[in-house]
Amino acid sequence: MHTDTSRENPQAQAPQATDGNLELSATAPGQLRVIKRNGTVVPYTDDKITVAITKAFLAVEGGTAAASSRIHETVARLTEQVSATFKRRMPSGGTIHIEEIQDQVELALMRAGEQKVARDYVIYRESRSQERKRGGSEVAEPHPSLRVTHLDGSxxxxxxxxxxxxxxxxxxxxxxxxxxxxxxxxxxxxxxxxxxxxxxxxxxxxxxxxxxxxxxxxxxxxxxxxxxxxxxxxxxxxxxxxxxxxxxxxxxxxxxxxxxxxxxxxxxxxxxxxxxxxxxxxxxxxxxxxxxxxxxxxxxxxxxxxxxxxxxxxxxxxxxxxxxxxxxxxxxxxxxxxxxxxxxxxxxxxxxxxxxxxxxAGTLRPQLSSCYLTTVPDDLGGIYDAIRDNALLSKFAGGLGNDWTPVRALGAYIKGTNGKSQGVVPFLKVVNDTAVAVNQGGKRKGAVCAYLETWHMDIEEFIELRKNTGDDRRRTHDMNTANWIPDLFMKRVFDDGSWTLFSPSEVPDLHDLTGKAFEERYEYYEALTQYGKIKLFKTIQAKDLWRKMLSMLFETG
Structure with a gap:
């Protein structure tokens, strides 16, 4: 196989740039131009393509084929096809990269049925490419006009x-x-x-x-x-x-x-x-x-x-x-x-x-866990301990899930102060802002989700936490919310029944019950409201609460 680079590079022998300036012929209006691999721009000429295709034929058919009129005619026809392709694409002139010309030479050989010649041309072209990668002719080829400023100022x-x-x-x-x-x-x-x-x-x-x-x-x-x-x-x-x-x-x-x-x-x-x-x-x-x-x-x-x-x-x-x-x-x-x-x-x-x-992993603090699920107790010290834990866990990239159901509802009696509770929502605003402030080691936003059961008296405000309207002091735009729905609630929705909301301070065991045990205890507490044994409760239509949940899903996701 020949080693003359002009076989692979049809424009290799075209005039070069001198003293950093391109020859006028390479930049004349309407002129087809070729960008070489070193960045120089030279005029497009048919004869270099003819030489490259001829050498491809000679590599396959031997040196004696140089006198063959068939090869001369084939080469002339293929050269004309390649040139016509670019003249048709750019009738007003333009710039072509050397690789595009080589692609067209390969395509012309294949279309002419010269598969052996095309195969040899492809193999040779690839071998030249590998030589360049190993540090051959394309190492340190300076651009004729563009200079680069390095970090040291050179x-x-x-x-x-x-x-x-x-x-x-x-x-x-x-x-x-x-x-x-x-x-x-x-x-x-x-x-x-x-x-x-x-x-x-x-x-x-x-x-x-x-x-x-x-x-x-x-x-x-x-x-x-x-x-x-x-x-x-x-x-x-x-x-x-x-x-x-x-x-x-x-x-x-x-x-x-x-x-x-x-x-x-x-x-x-x-x-x-x-x-x-x-x-x-x-x-x-x-x-x-x-x-x-x-x-x-x-x-x-x-x-x-x-x-x-x-x-x-x-x-x-x-x-x-x-x-x-x-x-x-x-x-x-x-x-x-x-x-x-x-x-x-x-x-x-x-x-x-x-x-x-x-x-x-592999660092001085190898905290590898993704999620931390906690239940927030119904006392002020426990609430702020939970918020502090959130901050420390978020610091080292933990995602947080807080169960807020045990915390008493808005209006519930506080024995220690002889006052009334502000409910869950104001604390969730603090949780939201903590997640923003302690954003997983400065690498991504804090991730926290608050959970509340559907029977909690604060559920209506809870599902509005991510709304874009209303009092922003009672909104949490940077955290997620999750609503635990018991089967009994869905039965009431299907039956168009009523639904009773409680404060967990009045029904302390309800949060830990499931299935049939939950239904029986829930209905027992509903009966107590009828006899005045439970003072703090609210009765609504189950369908109304269900519609509110769905509307919030559509509005806030």
């Missing part, structure tokens, strides 16, 4: 070779995505002296705008974002200033022990992690799993989950999963083997742990 030409490598890797294995388009649109958004971080941002933003056109661009965008994450994490750990996806096959194993050391030094990780066989765990990391993320998934991990120091994330995706796996395996006998098992489950997305586990 200015250097935009490295088109690395830009192409990053975009090519991002598009690997994905159908219906166009790396050349991403590069072309990105270059439009850059300017001379642009910051290096802004180059990365421009790549991500360009790919993100294409997601609506083709969902696979979500994976492309995530992979471009990964380049930023790698640079940030590896740079902080002192492992490398940057790395491509394929280079991470080596860098992940080097980064893991550096990450553990740094995390322990910064008092963010449990020192016990140092006792693991980090070399064994490093070999188990699969860098290819970085390619599984969609953009939203990876951005969420970066924003909320990765461990950071002063805003600098030094946790990479696979190290993140390994840290969680190590935290889960700390107490296991064969902890390395168990950690690798956990890692494989997490990193393959076959199983995903809850958010508190992902936040806290």
């Amino acid at each position: 200015v250097a030409p935009l490295d088109m070779g690395r830009l192409n490598t990053i975009v090519t890797e991002a598009c690997e294995g994905l159908a219906e995505v166009d790396g050349a388009l991403i590069q072309k649109e990105t270059l439009k958004n850059l300017y001379d002296g642009v910051a290096q971080s802004d180059v990365s941002t421009a790549l991500v933003m360009t790919a993100r705008t294409l997601v609506e056109r083709e969902p696979n661009y979500s994976y492309v965008t995530a992979r471009l974002l990964m380049d930023n994450i790698r640079a940030e994490g590896l740079g902080f750990l002192g492992v490398a200033t940057s790395a491509t996806h394929h280079e991470m096959v080596d860098f992940y194993a080097k980064a893991l022990p550096a990450y553990i050391d740094k995390g322990i030094e910064l008092e963010l990780l449990n020192p016990v992690l140092k006792t693991f066989d980090l070399e064994k765990l490093g070999r188990a990391i699969d860098h290819e799993r970085d390619q599984q993320f969609t953009y939203l998934g990876l951005q969420t991990l970066y924003d909320r989950y990765f461990i950071h120091k002063d805003g600098t994330r030094f946790e990479l995706p696979q190290i993140f999963f390994m840290r969680v796996a190590m935290g889960l395996a700390i107490e296991e006998k064969q902890k390395e083997d168990r950690a690798i098992e956990f890692y494989n489950l997490l990193s393959s997305f076959d199983y995903m742990a809850s958010t508190p586990t992902l936040f806290n």
